[in-house]
Amino acid sequence: MNKIKAGIVGATGYAGVELLRLLISHPNVDVVGLSSVSFEGQSIDQVYPNLHSWCSDVLTSPEEFIPQCDVVFASLPHGLSEPLAKQCLEAGAVFIDLGADFRLNDKEEYAYWYKKEYTDMTLHEKSAYCIPELHRDRIKDVPIIGNPGCYPTSIALGITPAIKAGIIDTTHIIIDSKSGVTGAGRGLKQNTHYPEANEAFSAYAAGNHRHTPEIEQTLSEIAGSKVSVTFVPHLLPVNRGIESTIYTKLTSDVSVADVRKIYTDAYENERFVRVLPDGEYANIRNVKFSNFCDISIHMDSRTNTLIISSAIDNMVKGAAGQAIQNMNIRFALGEDIGLIIPPPAF
Amino acid sequence: MNKIKAGIVGATGYAGVELLRLLISHPNVDVVGLSSVSFEGQSIDQVYPNLHSWCSDVLTSPEEFIPQCDVVFASLPHGLSEPLAKQCLEAGAVFIDLGADFRLNDKEEYAYWYKKEYTDMTLHEKSAYCIPELHRDRIKDVPIIGNPGCYPTSIALGITPAIKAGIIDTTHIIIDSKSGVTGAGRGLKQNTHYPEANEAFSAYAAGNHRHTPEIEQTLSEIAGSKVSVTFVPHLLPVNRGIESTIYTKLTSDVSVADVRKIYTDAYENERFVRVLPDGEYANIRNVKFSNFCDISIHMDSRTNTLIISSAIDNMVKGAAGQAIQNMNIRFALGEDIGLIIPPPAF
């Protein structure tokens, strides 16, 4: 079989370079182009010396490689993807957007949260948002795939089985998430300067993070009714990983073992979701560098509260790995190809 | 004035040695005795070389110094404090317990959560639990002081003004706390081994941590009715600091500015509580090595949820600093003496 020709727009961002790392090891992919506005003309391994001897492609502009591509990944600030999607559509390349521009179906939600407008709704009509474990059937033919956000991935995988089983109150769910610093990207900011992020911890964007509508969109679809969440992210002094602790009210008389059974059944055939046994807690340590989502289930019977802890690597299952999983589905490859990576113990 | 003669039982534990560090700088205290079961016979600076040139007292047993003491601090595993308290009572020394044995009023709660029994209720009747900002009047004369737990301190200070103002539903409060690794103590365990705690993050004891009844006891007293909480602690890869994010349902139509005003008023005269201005988040970085509790106030109007973030140094306001604050109150000293420490920026 011919290899899939792939290009990466925004290759020097953290999600972009992580995608490159994974695609280098993907047996069915050839990377044929890398672009970067900031580093155009330099080779990628000048910017990222970890890539010496792996890739010394020169960073160029998207126009130069889109025509040769079967698939184009973009990892850009929001508001920049529509023209790229259009170019890909015209060139016959599948476009997988790791940014936010093809995640929200409702253009008013997008306008409200992102302070920008969708300018070409036909593009959005041809796109699908896809967390593979929930939506893989949607993307078998679409030309544009909205790759999910990192927080929403950990959260949707963590709550979905409970919603589907009808055991929780979906009118209000509390979600307390913590993300490693790569989630804030490669751009320099004071709060991610080493001496200010190290030995530090705080919430941010409490109740108004842009991932909120994406979480509610996914959960509402599953519930078949409007789900509201209170979502508070925190900045965690580690490089990689998101842990989300989710608090929901039980509406049924179920034991923690019953709930664990619901989850185990729900994810029985999923290679990338691991429902942990009794006594274990989801820990970002155990999913780092891999495409797994680990889920542990706990109960506070005193208050009838179901507590779900969900952990992913924000850069893999929360970004680059999931994009490859989506590509695999779209190109009818085995879903785990290029992602068969046992997470390291430390 | 004569200096207060102080002894520390359990001086080589993390709370013990932090207490020693602070007492060394306290202008009204002389440390006259240090005990340690594990290191008896060694000098404290052999165990903690940071103390070279500050203190080379030999570690001994409590019996040797209690008779000379005006105040004895103990930082021991639960179940060991009653006999010490009795000895101090007989010797006329104030006993300040940094452990858990004098925190819960209800002996059945203690038995349920700690799997041990109070053996001498008269001791407990002579004791008082004290978070100074809430209970300072209780301890002006008591011979035994139950020093609060670290999580309960951050949480009680974070919620109390909202409860007192009657603006929140107290039937169920969700508390998501994160603690630095010193909270787990000096004892060696696999999950606090550097390579397993570093670049890691997970919940533990979800819904069943022993600080739960202490939190509920304090909040219920304030509310005048039974308050239930769901409390989930997490282990944070930093040395020091606790951040608690508290989720409560608003029952009144108040703005975030109204709530901030309630808090600012409530803590107006408190040296160690800082209610942060609009736009700032409580961060453990800003309270480290100090006795402060920083509180920031946020609102998710979409779901009518009040979100409080509270940050302390678990070793200072959560343990040794608060013990000294309690000692200062008990001995009628200025409450901030020995604790006038601007937190470092990094």
Add this chain to the structure above:
Amino acid sequence: MNKIKAGIVGATGYAGVELLRLLISHPNVDVVGLSSVSFEGQSIDQVYPNLHSWCSDVLTSPEEFIPQCDVVFASLPHGLSEPLAKQCLEAGAVFIDLGADFRLNDKEEYAYWYKKEYTDMTLHEKSAYCIPELHRDRIKDVPIIGNPGCYPTSIALGITPAIKAGIIDTTHIIIDSKSGVTGAGRGLKQNTHYPEANEAFSAYAAGNHRHTPEIEQTLSEIAGSKVSVTFVPHLLPVNRGIESTIYTKLTSDVSVADVRKIYTDAYENERFVRVLPDGEYANIRNVKFSNFCDISIHMDSRTNTLIISSAIDNMVKGAAGQAIQNMNIRFALGEDIGLIIPPPAF
């Protein structure tokens, strides 16, 4: 081709579990047995939950799997490998020792530094110590392979080209090395307890670390005369990685570009050594999780000193990865099979 059947003795140590992680992804290997004294009877993924869904083999004793093995890896404290080597020899399995018992040729050196005696010299005569880039020809047929120590690997690769080129004084070389905490193993110790290793840094074993004779043995062979080194290791607050800064006196009039050329030529055909271009420094960040050794070359012309910085992942090129590289050589596989891992950027 039939797969190589491999067993791991000491599979729950850090080097053991890292070896397992890498062997799981090795296309030519089947892991047929894992042993552990401490966890016998448990499954490996109970001890290391990162391995859920990858390996749930029960930990057993070496006797149970050695008879089926083509190769047995052991990662044990020194002094325990000889009887295992003998068993393997009798069973016809290649024995690769990640411990220290087959590294030193001179039994007196071993006795002096390790305070134990070789008890069966015939085993040692049948063994070979092998850093593949320096000694690969030695192990094509040997039944017992002494896998190098982590520090000596970074150092030997860092100095060898300069010695071979005859440009430095070999009578005294100064080596200042820094190792991540996994180098100290999984066993709990006070100095690797998170709060005591974090935000800390110090030397240890200055001038008397047990890797010293191994370093001198390798360098002396290359020089053809006795090389002496002063070696001071330090404990670095990271999980993985060793950086060695090596100071040598130049004896020839060469420029830094000349020296870089010597190194580039020396490692021209080596997949796992990267000589960095002018302006870059070897950084453990760029080799983590991979089998690379990055080498950067610097000069202090004012003092005629050649400074070499060499960085590896102590757990991969410094232990498990190099063991697999040695296995690949011994079994006539491509040397990089199972080790084709681009290091992550972060």
Add this chain to the structure above:
Amino acid sequence: MNKIKAGIVGATGYAGVELLRLLISHPNVDVVGLSSVSFEGQSIDQVYPNLHSWCSDVLTSPEEFIPQCDVVFASLPHGLSEPLAKQCLEAGAVFIDLGADFRLNDKEEYAYWYKKEYTDMTLHEKSAYCIPELHRDRIKDVPIIGNPGCYPTSIALGITPAIKAGIIDTTHIIIDSKSGVTGAGRGLKQNTHYPEANEAFSAYAAGNHRHTPEIEQTLSEIAGSKVSVTFVPHLLPVNRGIESTIYTKLTSDVSVADVRKIYTDAYENERFVRVLPDGEYANIRNVKFSNFCDISIHMDSRTNTLIISSAIDNMVKGAAGQAIQNMNIRFALGEDIGLIIPPPAF
């Protein structure tokens, strides 16, 4: 006694804000002015929220407070101090420069290393460079004090007694130093962005760091002859602390105990230098947040090499603390006033 009126130029840099933290607790000092180019018009606690309730002075320009000051501290990039020094001289204020402009006596050395020129030599003639333990007598009357660099402080204190005792070869000393990230300042750079500094380690400026001439100047004065050093700094993933490992050739037949005695005698009356007992290693952990320099002494008898490890807090003894120590000397206060801080254990 009247308090000393102090101003800080560059108060929002890391050394500046650390100085402010320490001066707030200094019983003989009133801070009367803070300046910052970047944040002029804001209050200091807006920039550094750790200072809430301690200091909310508005950042202004130096001109506004120099006339009221008894002492002015400046912490600025090199090349900016001369005009400030002049202003202070004219205003009758002592000027203490934490930057590099008054450290080197030789204007050619300054020009060579800093690529700038001294423009007013009379200022330099009125200034003195002072590591208090070595040069305190020099500054009793001078109007301008050059506060030492962080690396040179750790190194000069570490080597001086050996040079004075005449036991080492001073023609070439090897110094391998490691500094926490605050040493790189508050300014944002890619290599100090959290995800790139965390779990990373490398050398930088090998053999050409600007602290080299300062080190050689101090040591040469002590030796009475030109001392050459090879100095290689490394960036250490911690917030605070410098450890320098110093390698020198012994020229006398002395034991490690003899050398320790030389050091203990040399620093007998020094409050801020602690020569560690046999078996201990200088660790940045034990000096953090304090003005101490811990020194441990080791020997590699096999190669006749004396190894000194020296640890300081780069922000205290390496910058702000030492500046206060110099101020105390200059104003005839007790040298340790405001610096009586037991370092924390963690």
